[in-house]
Amino acid sequence: METPVVVLRKRLPKAIKEKDVRQKSIIRSVVSEIERTPACDSIGSQNKVIKKMILSNNEVIKYLDSNDSRLSDLLWENAYLEEIMPRSLNIEEIKELVIEVMGDIKIAKNDGQATGIAVKFIKSKTGTPFAGEDVVEVIKEIRK
Numbered sequence: 001m002e003t004p005v006v007v008l009r010k011r012l013p014k015a016i017k018e019k020d021v022r023q024k025s026i027i028r029s030v031v032s033e034i035e036r037t038p039a040c041d042s043i044g045s046q047n048k049v050i051k052k053m054i055l056s057n058n059e060v061i062k063y064l065d066s067n068d069s070r071l072s073d074l075l076w077e078n079a080y081l082e083e084i085m086p087r088s089l090n091i092e093e094i095k096e097l098v099i100e101v102m103g104d105i106k107i108a109k110n111d112g113q114a115t116g117i118a119v120k121f122i123k124s125k126t127g128t129p130f131a132g133e134d135v136v137e138v139i140k141e142i143r144k
Contacts, residue, residue, distance in 0.1 A: 012031075022076065105143065114139045
């Protein structure tokens with residue numbers, strides 16, 4: 001699976017060729033922000049930077065009037081940023097996956113061990129990224 005930076009670097013020549021200033025600008029901004037962030041070479045760490053940019057845009061959007069010209073640009077930018085992030089498993093999908101190892105999860109000595117079982121199983125079943133916090137939440141719900 002390609003990192004967001006790799007995806008963006010592949011899109012940059014096309015944006016330049018098509019003279020798409022808006023796309024070229026966001027690509028350069030994201031790549032620059034990721035490269036300035038220390039130890040930002042994994043998909044997860046790059047996604048965190050992109051999510052931070054989306055949250056920052058959302059903060060500005062909250063204070064803009066509906067007729068402000070920047071609103072459409074920020075909304076487009078957020079849609080573009082969300083598009084380049086690899087899709088990750090949500091809580092419901094994690095629940096469906098761990099059903100197969102439900103017995104092992106329930107008999108685990110503690111939540112940490114149960115989470116480890118779930119994470120290992122999910123990684124073996126799918127290459128799709130997922131949030132560890134979501135797995136912890138599912139495990140706590142299962143082990144109530």
